[in-house]
Amino acid sequence: MGHIVLMDEPLSNKIAAGEVVERPASVVKELVENAIDAGGNSIEVRLEEAGLTSIRVTDNGKGMDAEDALLCFSRHATSKIGNEHDLFRIRTLGFRGEALASIAAVSKVDMKTSDGESGGCRIRIEGTRIIGQEPAAYRKGTDITVSQLFFNTPARLKYMKTIQTELGHSIDYMNRAALSHPGIAFRLIHNGQEHLRTSGSGNLLKVISDIYGAGTARKMLSFSGESADYEVSGYCALPDITRASKNYMTVLVNGRWVKSFAVTKAVIDAYHTYLPIGRYPIAVIDIKGDPYLTDVNVHPAKQQIRLSKEPELCALIRDAVRRAVAGSIGAPAAKPPK
Ligand code: ADP
Numbered sequence: 001m002g003h004i005v006l007m008d009e010p011l012s013n014k015i016a017a018g019e020v021v022e023r024p025a026s027v028v029k030e031l032v033e034n035a036i037d038a039g040g041n042s043i044e045v046r047l048e049e050a051g052l053t054s055i056r057v058t059d060n061g062k063g064m065d066a067e068d069a070l071l072c073f074s075r076h077a078t079s080k081i082g083n084e085h086d087l088f089r090i091r092t093l094g095f096r097g098e099a100l101a102s103i104a105a106v107s108k109v110d111m112k113t114s115d116g117e118s119g120g121c122r123i124r125i126e127g128t129r130i131i132g133q134e135p136a137a138y139r140k141g142t143d144i145t146v147s148q149l150f151f152n153t154p155a156r157l158k159y160m161k162t163i164q165t166e167l168g169h170s171i172d173y174m175n176r177a178a179l180s181h182p183g184i185a186f187r188l189i190h191n192g193q194e195h196l197r198t199s200g201s202g203n204l205l206k207v208i209s210d211i212y213g214a215g216t217a218r219k220m221l222s223f224s225g226e227s228a229d230y231e232v233s234g235y236c237a238l239p240d241i242t243r244a245s246k247n248y249m250t251v252l253v254n255g256r257w258v259k260s261f262a263v264t265k266a267v268i269d270a271y272h273t274y275l276p277i278g279r280y281p282i283a284v285i286d287i288k289g290d291p292y293l294t295d296v297n298v299h300p301a302k303q304q305i306r307l308s309k310e311p312e313l314c315a316l317i318r319d320a321v322r323r324a325v326a327g328s329i330g331a332p333a334a335k336p337p338k
């Protein structure tokens with residue numbers, strides 16, 4: 001008799017969770033991405049103890065009916081791709097159908113949701129075990145609370161850093177979510193204190209002002225450019241305000257915040273000698289292109305990306321930013337937001 005056995009689903013979910021759910025900010029990211037994909041225009045995140053005690057995300061998106069509300073916690077359950085062809089044309093932030101199953105495997109989840117038609121429902125899960133499932137009145141949208149993260153994986157819990165560090169990761173993610181979706185009103189509250197609030201007006205410069213301050217927003221230059229395959233636009237700061245870290249450059253590809261060494265290098269190169277040594281610009285680089293040019297299925301967290309025709313894209317960005325920066329010397333910056 002052989003030695004190989006197939007794992008049961010709770011065990012494989014717990015293993016997958018190790019990749020998807022690294023820390024509270026990973027949960028915030030997955031839940032907020034689901035809320036964005038659900039298509040609403042208001043997303044509120046409430047954290048207690050940096051999310052280690054609880055993470056609550058409320059959206060006014062399309063919600064789910066009772067059947068989907070249960071199914072969404074199964075591994076590989078997704079409404080976002082149906083076949084192999086779709087994998088190359090992804091327009092949503094999610095598609096792997098793994099996040100909720102992974103989160104539920106390592107925490108206690110309480111979710112209320114309604115599609116606005118079939119009446120709402122409430123589902124409670126503890127480490128993959130369904131402990132409650134009942135009809136519950138709720139408006140259209142979803143309200144999900146994840147508490148006691150890593151309660152059943154003590155090794156992971158021990159690895160958590162200080163509240164400040166964990167909170168910092170969530171704030172950073174929320175800032176980027178707001179920058180990538182100026183049309184959505186975001187709110188982040190930690191232990192009752194508000195850390196981020198955007199209006200959802202659709203104005204990117206206004207979001208930059210909400211996050212980096214009105215003074216910085218007044219020093220932003222707008223840039224744009226177009227090539228055969230890509231369209232780029234965004235804002236970059238006048239070279240007289242710089243930062244000691246590259247973290248103030250946000251690269252967005254079709255609404256997804258990604259980490260791209262090549263794109264950030266193109267932006268830095270565009271400033272050429274205007275940047276003091278060891279200083280970096282503040283910039284938001286919004287890249288649009290056909291999804292078939294971008295492969296996001298590189299890592300479960302989807303922050304790494306493979307871009308086709310990357311040299312063409314980087315040249316486009318370098319030229320657009322360079323034009324804005326060179327043209328600004330002595331000229332006024334972007335119009336300050338209202
Ligand atoms: P993925 O986002 O990759 O599809 P998830 O595990 O994150 O996988 O979510 C599974 C499914 O649950 C989604 O495809 C979606 O249909 C549904 N879902 C999750 N969160 C929400 C939400 N906030 N509003 C509406 N539907 C949701």
Ligand code: MG
Nearest residue numbers: 030034094099
């Ligand atoms: Mg998802």
